[in-house]
Amino acid sequence: MVSAHVLGYQLARGLITEEADLVLAHSCDEPACQQPDHLSLVPRRRNGEECQARQWSGPLLDARGPRGRAAAVREAILAARERGEDVEAAIAAARSAGMPTPGERLF
Ligand SMILES: [Zn+2]
Incomplete structure (x- = not known):
């Protein structure tokens, strides 16, 4: 099972094959967003740091x-x-x- 944004990203960009600890991050912070242009693979740690830097602002609240x-x-x-x-x-x-x-x- 994969989340909808991971499936959508892979349909648009191809299979995610990186073996590093990456997550698919939303630049818009909208969890349900399916826009491939709003999604990027980033290290899990960086995604967490960026979320904390924004203090869970926007849709995350x-x-x-x-x-x-x-x-x-x-x-x-x-x-x-x-x-x-x-x-x-x-x-x-x-x-x-x-x-x-x-x-x-x-x-
Ligand atoms: Zn979006």
Whole structure:
């Protein structure tokens, strides 16, 4: 079993054959993102250091977690399409719904 972004990356770029301890990192920090241009193979340690340097900012702070965030976005897309509403606006609203408000205690 592989995660969706690993499968998508390999479909776009070919099989990952490096044997080093690499992870597929998102430049956008959006866990559900499938854009091959947003993904790069980096050493696991570097990915962790970069996440810490950003202090888990952006989508990583979503209180719903990656799975809950992706499910909320999916539901928003389906609902917007069914109602004939702006899908991009629905995605933006669904993404922001799980984010902490300014000043909210995070941990
Ligand atoms: Zn992305």
